Amino acid sequence: MKQLKHDTWVKPYMTKYKGLLALILVLGLVTFICGGALMFTSGYLISKAATKPENILLIYVPVVLVRAFGIGRPVFRYIERLTSHNWVLKVTSDLRKRLYQTLAKDAAFFQQHFKTGDILGILADDLGHLQNLYLRTIFPTLISWLLYVIIVIALGLFNWFFALAIALLLAIIIFILPLVSVAVLGARVERHKQLQQELYTDMTDDVLGLSDWVVSGRQADFLARPQPTLKAARQNTVTTRHFEWRRDFLIQLIFGVVVVVLMIWTNQQFTTNQSLANWIAAFVLCLFPLVDAFAPVSQGVEEWPLYMSSVARLNHLQPVTRELPTQQTLSQPVAMIDFQQIDFKYAPELPQILQHFNLHIAAGEKVAILGPSGTGKTTLLDLLLGELEPQAGQVTINQVPIAALQQQRAQLIGMLDQKPFLFNTTVLNNIRLGNLAASDEAIMAALQAVELGPLMQRLPAGANTVVEEAGARFSGGEQQRLALARILIQDAPIILLDEPTVGLDPITEKALLNTIFNVLADKTVIWVTHHLQGVEHADQVIFLEHGQIVMQGSPHELYRTNERFRKLYQLDQGL
Amino acid sequence: MIDKRLLRLPGTKKVLLMLAGLTILQAFMILFQGKYLAQAIVNSWRLKALAWQYQAMLFFFLALLGRHLLNWLKSHVLDRYASKASAALRQQLLTKLFHLGPSLVAKQGTGNMVTMALEGTDQVENYMTLILNKMLNMMIIPWILLIYIFTLDARSGWTLLIVVPIVILFMIILGFAARDKADKQYAGYQQLANHFVDALRGLATLKLLGISDKYADNVYQVSESYRKQTMGVLRIAVLSTFALDFFTTLSIAVVAVFLGLALLNGQMALFPALATLILAPEFFLPLRDFSSDYHATLDGKNAMQAMFTILELPQPQQRQLLTAAPTWTADSQLDFTNVNVSYPGSNEADLADVSFSVRGYRKIGVIGESGSGKSTLINTLGGFLQPQQGDIRVNGQSVPHLSQEQWQQNFVYLPQKPYLFHATIADNIAFYQPEATAAAIERAATKAGLHEWLATLPDGLATLIGEGARGVSGGQGQRIALARAFLDSQRRILLLDEPTAHLDIETEVALKETMTPLFADHLVFFATHRLHWMQQMDYVFVIQHGRLVEQGTPAELQAQNGAYVALMAQMRGETL
Structure with a gap:
């Protein structure tokens, strides 16, 4: 309940489409009322018929009503299900857009992206949980409450004392037991999630580490490893189920008592004459279809803690927005990029990544950045993008700080990283993302330039072929080429390359680097690389170590003058 | 409807027999529940005093109690069986995994195998619980009730009996129609369904391309067209539930009207009419139950088939x-x-x-x-x-x-990216030799060049690494794997x-x-x-x-x- 107090992810949407929401509740209510009324009129009908009334017209009304309710129930139920799904999906569209915008606004997101890809899946799942929250908990509970009120008032018209007794009995089912369920099972739901996580870790260990298990010959250990967690999970499930069975039994028992009370009351109330007695069957029988409205409430509410952790996670999403200085626009073409006296660390307690770092890059230069992992090669690129802000110093393009160029950034800088992202749409659409106004001809020309022309001809639908999830249709080298075509379409003067060839074999790597530097000939290129293959494409090579430049110069010059460079280069060449 | 291989699992036949016995008993409880309820109402209708009712009311209540006690008991029996059987399947799957080794994983995909061993087994367990129970309920309860209804009023019996094949026929026809429609839209549909996660994962790229703001409208529009397509499929898919609902409810209404007319003509008394009316919904209940969990059973059935397919793969013999x-x-x-x-x-x-x-x-x-x-x-x-x-x-x-x-x-095997287990560094090093001494592990770690890095860790060799724990760089990962070779001089x-x-x-x-x-x-x-x-x-x-x-x-x-x-x-x- 606490989570809902300052909630902005559930409540606002309940009022946004309140007309439809009210319709869903009414339809749900009418469905159950039809079900009850069918048995009610049927009970009355046959009781009345059993008195053999002279005039057949006397049972004509109940006969018509029986048929009407018999048809009404399924029809209303059908409409209710469609309306509620439609409502939920409508809200989902809103929620998706909102989640997307929230994340897009978040300045910290870009940094975390590579580290925690999982969190995105979790957040997307949270929206799925919200759908179930509506369909399985909120709607059925509200409908049962409305029905409850109607029943109690209706009975109250006959006998207040009796209505109170029924009210109390039903209250156990729709108020007390759900609350008890949450209180008892809440902790177990958490525990279940935690055990599932542990199991997932164990199983991943088993599957991903399988070759090591096989080589180790430890079959017994392999099989025994997940057992304690499995046992604990089973124990947790068993106790949960035992509670549920007991509770469901209790619910049915209470219904039994309600029926008995109803029989006693009708016996007292309606036995003064025969025409009154015809109502007895009606009242008793109409209760049975209503069980379906009340019994599942506990089950729905039981999942509340699960949903609430989703709601809490969404409500916790507080985008870190950054204060940007007044934005400027470069009127002249890019002439130079400068890193001026940069000091940078990720957090006060973490080590210094860059210290008094200076670098001047002229337009059209190709700069290769090398250095052991963790020395801040990628950090340099993020600083240049303006995604990170240095503690001291600044990065400028044409002497304008990069922070003041964020609105123009996509026109200035393009980037190709280790695993470029391809969207699950056609090749054409993927490349058009670089420039939404690009013509098909321009895109085809870019595909030719990155040497994908022949591949496009082989594809079933040419450039209209869907790339499949994360570009799965294409090999690593081909994916990089597609992303490169996207960058060509984007046509920014500065291109950042973040180890684009990692994981490719040397022959593919060489060919890709040739293409990259061929098509980017007139651009400024800053290339972070993990080894020296293709380093001859660079005009300037920089070796980073401990936040400083320890080697700098053209590759030919370094090869001649620098012992360390020569040694590494020869290793890379296998000489 | 049911996978034959399920019946061949050890213990299934015994459980089926036991459940069948309990279900027959339960069918009679339902019958009595209806019968005594009708009895009590008829007594009231005859304007008899409350004292006349006690017996019928007591029997009604006892029958209701018995019916739900039997439910409870059946849940127990089924749960125990299903958890045991599914756990045994999982164990077989893991054993198979060990024997077939990484080539199986390479073919099936890691995520797929993990999902199969975890969620797959849960789905199979759920399937076993649902299918056995609901199938038996459907095979036993309606027919015992129907026999009783026939003894009360043959015409009502016929009405109910005729509806069953009609309902099943309609559900099959509508089920196929829904599947056809879903199949036709499947490719585009999947794409729409995954579009949102795709957009989130690609957000960094969209930002770089400078279109992350514009893309929000695209997210909304795609979600809306997904909604429209889903509703199109749902309209037909829900129809099969509608058909079930419609025919069963309507047949109850028809039965009620028939009964009313028969009573009016004096062809029958109130008690059999009322008992028939009360039992008519119970007659359809097992069928409704069965169809309401149809999708859950379908998932479980598929999971079980996937599991059996792997279990039936040939494995290398003569390993000794x-x-x-x-x-x-x-x-x-x-x-x-x-x-x-x-x-x-x-x-x-x-x-x-x-x-x-x-x-x-x-x-x-x-x-x-x-x-x-x-x-x-x-x-x-x-x-x-x-x-x-x-x-x-x-x-x-x-x-x-x-x-x-x-x-x-x-031998010691060093792949491109050695897998690091969710365990301490020491346990990872001693993976081939779990009985190695701490000193030997330390020596191996030093030989593998890990000492400098270990010195920076507060817990040293006892540091937990792997999934969800401390990250390890590629070079250090290779050194940990290398330490295994240094540790085991037999390999x-x-x-x-x-x-x-x-x-x-x-x-x-x-x-x-x-x-x-x-x-x-x-x-x-x-x-x-x-x-x-x-x-x-x-x-x-x-x-x-x-x-x-x-x-x-x-x-x-x-x-x-x-x-x-x-x-x-x-x-x-x-x-x-």
């Missing part, structure tokens, strides 16, 4: 055949003659006609273009793949494959499958310094693209398109000026 090589020594010999290997499910040989013999502590570099078959050779040497043809001899003893327990005790063969492909050049150089001393008294198979390692090799295999096209010492191959020289030149590129 090899006795001739307890440890690899300077005089040991391995011979391959015309060996053909293909991955499971692949039609062509991924390795064809491979012949070689190696003796003692040779250092063999395996080179070739990517996809040429280097990994296939390493996997065959590790016993993870079994050859279809050819002769393999270890110290002269012929074996059908190298998935020999004794052979696997002889004298090293199988290296591009262990440095992901490392930057300086990390690789540092690792090389640690690694080369280990080569000294080991047989080494080293598959790599990184040419400088050839200087540490005394023999080279050149693999092209699955064939071992050249082998010899580097000097011999250099002199031959063949595939080796061409490949080296191609990989090297232009030099400065």
Whole structure:
């Protein structure tokens, strides 16, 4: 309940489409009322018929009503299900857009992206949980409450004392037991999630580490490893189920008592004459279809803690927005990029990544950045993008700080990283993302330039072929080429390359680097690389170590003058 | 409706028998519940005093109690059976996994296997619980009730009986219609369904391309067209529930009207009419229950089929055949003659006609273009793949494959990215030798060059790594795997499958310094693209398109000026 107090992810949407929401509740209510009324009129009908009334017209009304309710129930139920799904999906569209915008606004997101890809899946799942929250908990509970009120008032018209007794009995089912369920099972739901996580870790260990298990010959250990967690999970499930069975039994028992009370009351109330007695069957029988409205409430509410952790996670999403200085626009073409006296660390307690770092890059230069992992090669690129802000110093393009160029950034800088992202749409659409106004001809020309022309001809639908999830249709080298075509379409003067060839074999790597530097000939290129293959494409090579430049110069010059460079280069060449 | 293999699982028949007994009992409880309820109402209707009702009310209540007690009991029985049976299946699956090894995982996908072992088993358990119970309910309860209804009023009995096939027919027709519609839209539908996660994952790219703001509207529009398509499918899918609902409710209404007319004509008394009316909904209840969980059972059924498919795969036999090589020594010999290997499910040989013999502590570099078959050779040497043809001899003893327990005790395997278990660094190092002493582990860690890094960790060797714990860089991961080899001096063969492909050049150089001393008294198979390692090799295999096209010492191959020289030149590129 606490989570809902300052909630902005559930409540606002309940009022946004309140007309439809009210319709869903009414339809749900009418469905159950039809079900009850069918048995009610049927009970009355046959009781009345059993008195053999002279005039057949006397049972004509109940006969018509029986048929009407018999048809009404399924029809209303059908409409209710469609309306509620439609409502939920409508809200989902809103929620998706909102989640997307929230994340897009978040300045910290870009940094975390590579580290925690999982969190995105979790957040997307949270929206799925919200759908179930509506369909399985909120709607059925509200409908049962409305029905409850109607029943109690209706009975109250006959006998207040009796209505109170029924009210109390039903209250156990729709108020007390759900609350008890949450209180008892809440902790177990958490525990279940935690055990599932542990199991997932164990199983991943088993599957991903399988070759090591096989080589180790430890079959017994392999099989025994997940057992304690499995046992604990089973124990947790068993106790949960035992509670549920007991509770469901209790619910049915209470219904039994309600029926008995109803029989006693009708016996007292309606036995003064025969025409009154015809109502007895009606009242008793109409209760049975209503069980379906009340019994599942506990089950729905039981999942509340699960949903609430989703709601809490969404409500916790507080985008870190950054204060940007007044934005400027470069009127002249890019002439130079400068890193001026940069000091940078990720957090006060973490080590210094860059210290008094200076670098001047002229337009059209190709700069290769090398250095052991963790020395801040990628950090340099993020600083240049303006995604990170240095503690001291600044990065400028044409002497304008990069922070003041964020609105123009996509026109200035393009980037190709280790695993470029391809969207699950056609090749054409993927490349058009670089420039939404690009013509098909321009895109085809870019595909030719990155040497994908022949591949496009082989594809079933040419450039209209869907790339499949994360570009799965294409090999690593081909994916990089597609992303490169996207960058060509984007046509920014500065291109950042973040180890684009990692994981490719040397022959593919060489060919890709040739293409990259061929098509980017007139651009400024800053290339972070993990080894020296293709380093001859660079005009300037920089070796980073401990936040400083320890080697700098053209590759030919370094090869001649620098012992360390020569040694590494020869290793890379296998000489 | 039900997978025959489920019935063959141990314990299923016994449980079915027990459940059938309980269900028959339950059917009678339902019958009595209706009968005594009708009795009590009829008594009231006859204007009798409350005292006349006690007996009927008591019996009604007892029957209701019994009915739900039996439910409880059935849940217990089923739950115990299903959890045991599904746990046994999971255990079989894991055993199978161990025997088939990484080639199975490569084919099925890691995520797929993990999901199958976890969610899959849960779904199977759920399926067993649902299907057995609901099927028996459907097979027993309605028919016992129907017989009783026939004794009360034959016309009502016929009405109910006729509705059953109609309902089933409609559900089948509508089910097919829904599936057709869903099938037609499937491709586009999947794409729409995944579009949102896709957009989130691609957000960084969209930001770089400067269109992240504009894309929000796209997210909304795609979600809306997804909604419209879903509603289109739902309209038909929900129709089958509607049909069930419609015909059952309507038939109850028809029965009520028939009963009313029969009563009016004096053809029957109130009690049988009322009992019939009360039992009519109970007659349909099992059918409704069955259809309401249809999708859950479908998932479970599919999960179970997937599991059985894997369990029925053939697994390597004769794994204890090899006795001739307890440890690899300077005089040991391995011979391959015309060996053909293909991955499971692949039609062509991924390795064809491979012949070689190696003796003692040779250092063999395996080179070739990517996809040429280097990994296939390493996997065959590790016993993870079994050859279809050819002769393999270890110290002269012929074996059908190298998935020999004794052979696997002889080597250490270092892949591109060694897997680190969710355990301490010490446990990871001692993975092949869990009984190793702390001192020995420490020594191995130092030899593998881990000491500097360990010194920076507050918990040292006891630091927890792996999934969800402390991250380990690529170079350190390789060193941990290397420490396993230093720890276990019995394992004298090293199988290296591009262990440095992901490392930057300086990390690789540092690792090389640690690694080369280990080569000294080991047989080494080293598959790599990184040419400088050839200087540490005394023999080279050149693999092209699955064939071992050249082998010899580097000097011999250099002199031959063949595939080796061409490949080296191609990989090297232009030099400065």
